[in-house]
């Protein structure tokens with residue numbers, strides 16, 4: 001996939017588990033020397049939040065509204081103004 005590796009063979013990651021390949025995040029044993037379940041879970045959560053944020057940002061950049069247009073019952077929200 002084109003990402004870089006550390007000298008120990010783990011995938012190199014930076015902030016929030018992002019690799020240097022845009023849109024590619026790596027969490028858990030593949031990216032760390034410390035191999036513990038709790039570390040993998042924490043990194044997964046961190047990467048998940050970063051991915052969500054990136055997708056929302058992309059949506060906003062494309063001028064799409066992130067506000068839901070329908071409620072839980074599928075009914076459209078009343079337009080204000």
Ligand SMILES: Cc1cc2nc3c(=O)[nH]c(=O)nc-3n(C[C@H](O)[C@H](O)[C@H](O)COP(=O)(O)OP(=O)(O)OC[C@H]3O[C@@H](n4cnc5c(N)ncnc54)[C@H](O)[C@@H]3O)c2cc1C
Pocket residue numbers: 027028029030034035036037038040
């Ligand atoms: C024997 C042993 C004992 C351990 N004991 C502890 C302990 O007591 N406490 C602790 O905190 N940690 C322990 N660990 C470490 C812990 O298991 C790992 O740190 C943790 O599971 C890492 O999670 P992960 O999601 O990164 O990888 P994994 O849990 O390994 O999950 C990776 C998953 O990807 C799947 N996979 C691989 N290749 C592909 C593919 N090409 N396509 C689709 N799926 C694929 C695998 O089958 C696997 O299910 C232990 C590890 C081992 C080996």
